[in-house]
Amino acid sequence: MRALAAATIVALSTLVLAQSPASQPQLIWVAASVVHDDGHLVSNLSARDFEVVDNGQRREISVFRNDPIPIAIAIMIDVSRSLEANYALVRRAVGALTAAFQPGDRAILGSFDALPWISSRFSARPAALQRSVTEVLGGSPFLCDGDWIDKTSLSKDGRDSRQGTGLGATSEFARRQKKHDGSAIWDGAACGINAVASDGETPRRVVVLFTDGQDNMSSSTVADVVSRANQYGVMVYSVAVMGSEGTATGDLRSVAEQTGGGYFFLSGEDTVAAAFTRIGDELRHQYVFGFAANGKPEARHTIVVKARAANTTTRFRRVSMDMPGGAI
């Protein structure tokens, strides 16, 4: 694996050889952003510039990725009634985000009102994603299955839709399905996390939430979302917009901070470009590196990552990175 540290390009023959058990690395992978006190992103660091501590013990970085790594994004849009006036803004924001896509970057569109909904697949094509936005805002994606759904109320084929409440004890699901003016932000966030976690081919996994922050319907809690995001190495970016009932920013900021993401407030059209340029820059300027675990990688680890550069703050997340022979 030393060879991989020196070069972030590989050949199939290299990957095939890397599958032998003797060469299996037991690595923990981390994605880190370094921000200078003046707010600019620091993007010229090398492996030597980071200090890594795992369960109290300093570790050497064995694989340092400085090549462009694609981003997988779940864009989850609050479609509750309080946000209807912001649809044009959201559409423009998604356009700004996807227009800057680099090779391999991809997104999936989802939404949430009283329940979370999700499109069928990822796409890297801005035109296809704009069509997805239209579908999402029009209410035609699929119900996002997860532990926030009361399964007993689903129809027999398990693919319930907005048109039917299914069989059996309807209770929670039916109640929420009928209440389209509800807002299940944290269920939507959990749905987005599941979606990007299922991609699994890139360590840069992100959920972008467009919402006013006024949750009144979720089965999931903020703590659930943070836990789930950290489990799958997903960063949550909260993009707050002003709803008809105002904006609640506390939890949105908290989730962003605890998952290594970011928080933005879109006050109007003029702030869209700046916000999404910033999100794109942050994601693309992340460092991704791996180090040998102090103990089994799958065990609980307390990790501290710090850039040695002066006057900087390091935000980092443990991420999941597929390697030949098995996910680490």
Next chain:
Amino acid sequence: MTRGLTAAVVVMCVMCGAAQTGGRYAGRPLAGVLQDLRSRGLNVVFSSELVRPEMVVRSEPASTEPRAILDEVLEPHGLRAEAGPKGTWLVVRAEPQADGQFKSGTRAVPIYATVTDASGHLVTNLSAADFLISDNGTRQPVAVFKNDVQAITIAILLDTSPSLFPAFGREASAVRAFVGRLTHDDRACLGMFSHVVTLDPSLTASHHALLGRLSTPAPWPAGTAIWDAVEAGRSALDAEGGRRVVLLVSDGNDNASRVDPDATRARLQRDGVMVYAILLRGRVGLDTSEIDSLANATGGRAAELKAAEDIPAAMRRIADELHHQYVIGFAPVTLDDKLHGLDVKVKRAGVTVRARKSYFAASADPR
């Protein structure tokens, strides 16, 4: 024209020499000449469907004997005389030319057809008369027919995305086995794809050079761009003619393609490029829907490779299939710059024919 059907649409040679004037028959309507031969005692039977009023005898027959004259005047029109009952000579459509060309001033639409029996074995002993071609539902005569071993030009694209990490060994084995089945007349290029496509489009007949490309450096894989790979393969074959194939080795789980799948599909259909796929189950399973559909539409095939032990037989099967496809062609009646539906059937029970489902009737030769 020595390469026969070297393009999706090939301009065929023209046999339209300037009609000679003078002499007994040159310049006269063919039907009138046939009537004249009848008056000379040759019992010729023909229909106005085959011997149309606009058909003219272009050059004076060299023969003087009526039966030989008959052959000479029919041949330029794709017709021939066949012995009928009671000493008659029936005017019928001539058999297609065996050299892959036919004698008219039109273009031929090439169709590569794979025919298998009920047990899946290739059926290789059919003749032109066994095939039925329909263009937008209208039956068309087979104008070109070949069933000998044909060279192929192929772009091989391997999916090296993370979802296939567990299957890399099988992928590499499959490609080595397939390349080993290529003949010295075949030419190929080989590339890899994840979220980006790494493909040297230069074609080679050297197995060694081809397999050496497995060591081409590529970005660390972080996504799957299947349609981008198909488009890159199609583009690599763009300047080529003959039997062109894109062979994909993948799990079918696209998430990062930048090209428009519909546009790529249309270009493949327009150019008559077949897509074959070897599908392997990766870490997130297998998605056959889009690749199956694409392979089917282009006359190719998608086959799942379930176990390492299946590799030699599966690769032999695909290589044999590509080399032993029938080349059949017809002259399109209408060149309207539209996509035409194609239907190819075989007049033999218990067999299945697989061929492209459409072609683009270009009014201008794209080459």
